[in-house]
Amino acid sequence: MRSIVECIPNFSEGRRTEVVDQIVSAIKSTPGAVLLDRESDPNHNRSVVTFVAPPDRVVESAVAAAKRAAELIDLNKHTGEHPRMGSTDVIPFVPVAGVTMDDCVALARACGERLLSDLGIPVYLYEKAATRPERENLATVRKGQFEGIRDQITSSEARRPDFGEARVHPTAGITAVGARPPLIAYNVNLQTSDAEIANKIARAVRHQSGGLRYVKALGFELKDRGIVQVSMNMVNYEGTPWCRVFERIKREAARYGVAVVGSEIVGLVPQRALNSVADFYLQLEKFSEDQILEHRLAGAMEEAKA
């Protein structure tokens, strides 16, 4: 099987299209990298780029993108709703095929070293690549944002970078580099206009307030549709299966006499996650991905090549 790593760098620019274009070009022009998606949010003033590459090429692409971002984005002039601390704000490496989480942790470390040596940008390692427990959570790492970290980093041992001296890059700030499982952004829409019900259900299912371990959730109103939504990040769909999250929300909503109107996948999902949903609901006894025609075909093709 071909080895593939997904990389989803976030850049602190969501308004100047020409800047994001140049960053995306830097990724596309490194051999082996394949762009899957790019999304810019002007309110957040932030762009999320998704690409895949073989493990021996993915760091090169990420560094090339961070180089362009450092040249083009000055954090001192950046404003936006989303918290940020670097021109390249975060770089997560995600195992997709033929690579382990440990491989991605090693890639995060290699990328961190390169950001420092090539670009002079200091680095925090986060999530599975974290070197201290409190750095597993990106929100904790980014606390205070560019300005706050710039002021505290010189004196606070807790804020010392994993790579680099105790100071931020004057314009490019500091970057969080990490490894994590694939994340699924998933929303469930509810047949009520009562926002409080969405909030209550979000609190019931999310880890932070006693719910499911790998679920982050918030309640929202969808004013144009007159309904509400539980908006989630499922940060580890093997640890907390998708079907349980959905069933939990349905049951909590029923407790208020509210039905599920539908649900939405935001961005991309791994095929394995969808397969696990079908496996659960069909009550399959011995499901294996090897029973999927396309899977068997891909395996047979690889064998034929070998």
Next chain:
Amino acid sequence: MRSIVECIPNFSEGRRTEVVDQIVSAIKSTPGAVLLDRESDPNHNRSVVTFVAPPDRVVESAVAAAKRAAELIDLNKHTGEHPRMGSTDVIPFVPVAGVTMDDCVALARACGERLLSDLGIPVYLYEKAATRPERENLATVRKGQFEGIRDQITSSEARRPDFGEARVHPTAGITAVGARPPLIAYNVNLQTSDAEIANKIARAVRHQSGGLRYVKALGFELKDRGIVQVSMNMVNYEGTPWCRVFERIKREAARYGVAVVGSEIVGLVPQRALNSVADFYLQLEKFSEDQILEHRLAGAMEEAKA
């Protein structure tokens, strides 16, 4: 997207492994063909071989296999539980990627012509390739089996082959060649030892007795487990979606106070079929296969090559 046709020839030999080996070798040695699966049943005295190939290569592989089967299998000496009429009994062509059902009908016709011209074996066209409505159903085509067809074919217009004179090949019989959607063999296991309940549910869900259009079903006892099973062929999972079949069975079983223990996929299923199950149960609002990471990746890879 690479064009792929699946072909699942059935051969009237399930006991002599060395014979099946030679037939399988004939397939593997034609360029472009990739073997996915082979299964031999000694009671049925029948083997089912699954391979894929590009549309311009698949007929060559099927004919090569039928040639070996004609050399090695004499229907006059064949006994087994499964009905059969040819050493190569049936050859269905199934669209997998980048080909239409019409393409597969054309392949079936081309294959039929070759079986006659190269091997002297007459051919009935069946399912989507059928030239008369009554030949859409393979069971009708095969009625009377080798011996019955041999005796009736010379005098009955209804039994006239689509390719060839009105007589069977003396040892290789006659072959049904057709085109069909992917078939899913699927069993649902029920928490009761009462075989009559499985029979009643099978009758309720299958097309033949008033049920769902693209479902064939039979009830069975699983004596070793002390339970019963509704065993199905879903012959068109787009026409009759999988989730409806499963939900129907669950509801019918509940009418007898019987729970579903689990279910089983036999053989291979298309990925799209599993995705449609997840789509249904998650109540997704705007699901597209383009939201699947692997799908997007495959598309991006193809674009990069082009």
